[in-house]
Every structure is written in C-alpha cells, then in structure tokens.
Amino acid sequence: MVYLATGHHDMRKSINGLALVVAETLGLDPVSPHWFVFCNRARDRIKILHWDTNGFWLHFRRLEEGRFHWPEHADDAQALAVTARQLRWLIDGLKWQNAVAHQAMTPRAMC
Template sequence: MLTLSPSQRVYLACGSTDLRKSIDGLAALVQEGFGLDPFSPCPFVFCNRERNKLKILYWEHNGFWLFYRRLERGTFQWPSDKERTFNVSSRELRWLLDGLALRQQQAHSKVTAETVI
C-alpha cells in the first residue's frame, strides 16, 4: 500500500505513456524526458492512452516500487495539459485514483491557520 504524507510531491506524466515500459523504462523517462530525479522520494504516475490503466513509480530506501492499477469500468480523469509533468498533492492523487477530477469544486479549500485566539 502506498502511503503518502500530505506534503509529498506527486508528479503526473501528462498525456499518455506506453505502459509496456517497466521500472527501468519509466525511470529513464523520468530522468531523460522530464529532467527529474527518479530516486527522489516522489511518486511518478503514468497513464495509458485509454485512461483505464495507471502505473506509479516510487523509490523507497534501496529499491523501486511499481504500482499498477487497471479499471474494469470507466476511465481516470487524466490531465492532457501541454506540460510534460504536472505536480499534484497526495490528496489530489487520491481523488484521481477514485475517479474524480483533480480540481474538485465541492472540496473544502486548504486553510492556513495563523492564530487560535
């Protein structure tokens, strides 16, 4: 089970990715294609063209995790932005995995409390 802290960065690879790639291919894509460090403690999430499969590449301590999710019905609301990667919060990743849009209109916005009194 992938457990993320609320402050942890999550990177989505916008558009579609060939999910026949395994750990080495996805790590090379992160490093060469996106200019990011695949050994950073950040999950990198990839989606196929049909938007019904996801892979999450994640480095932990001394090895990579590769999580795979296939939907039997429906699709993920995957961003097709022109940017190569898209940074989201762990909360937004949970929304995406649950089939919701990244930008929830009805979600409570984050409040940064300054004082109690």
C-alpha cells in the first residue's frame, strides 16, 4: 500500500524526521511494508520513505518544470491510501485522482 501525506511537508527532513511524521502525525507504523510519500509546498519535490528488511529507503524526486497534482487537506496532514499504479501516474504528472484504467484480469486458458 502507498500512503500520500496530504498537504505540504518540510523537505529538509530526512529519514528520522519523516518516520516521526508517519508515526505521530499520520498514526501509522513507519517500519510496515507500506510506502509513505511526502511533497513540499511548491509541489515540485517528493520524498518516498519505506522500510526494507533492516533499514529505510529514502527516494527523492525534483521536477525541473511543472508541479505534482498533490492532494491538499484543510487540516493537518492525513494519510491518503492509493495504489502503486496511482503513485506512478502522480509521478508521471497525470491527474491521477480522475484517471480511469483498465481493470487487471487474470489469464485464462484458451480452448
């Protein structure tokens, strides 16, 4: 599962600071198998935090042009659950909230 931390966040925070946001603000476990995605106020940078076996990964993406279509939240940050596919759409610059994709199908034997 992928969680978007709605609103904006301080991109100066590193692993420990973001893990603290996940635990205290979002109320989730930072060492769970989920991905946690944060965006800055200008919506041109994102960080992805996730735990892998015995340590954290921290991925960073900066756009040279354009902005991410990032969800806002009127109050404090909230965790918005999205699919990995929707995260890919967001990173690719698509309006992922309204995107409609083909449904996944399981293969069946041809007779």
